[in-house]
Amino acid sequence: MFCKKAILLSAITLKKREMYIKARYFGMTDSRVVSCSQQLDSLLNRYQAIHD
Template sequence: MLYNVLVVSEPTRYRPHNLKPNILYGGRFVKRLLDEKTLLLQIGIKRKVMYRRAKTFGYTHPLVVSCSQELDVLINRYLENQSIQDSSLSYLHK
């Protein structure tokens, strides 16, 4: 399925009737997509490290707790990026 894509530097009110929500605004969409993939990769790696440390040292060891906190930061950053992306595309559905 092909979509028409409009590339502009700033969001505008111009919106053809057949335009889909995957619009590139000056490459920001691609950058967000790469950031999302990078964060998901970091989350997966950190999760595996935390599980290994928990298996070795126990759940309450300071190394495991600090790894868990770092994982929380990565997950919060990912969720924040998701909410920003959702809110930036919400005007397309009006």
């Protein structure tokens, strides 16, 4: 269980960085940023499900 949490936290951190970089270059409403945000939401939901 701990390993799965750690992997998800790493994926969340990387996805946040990716989203911030894309937002800086393309703007907050660009489809690439929105898609990245949705992927981040999915990762956060998965982490929350494990964390509870």
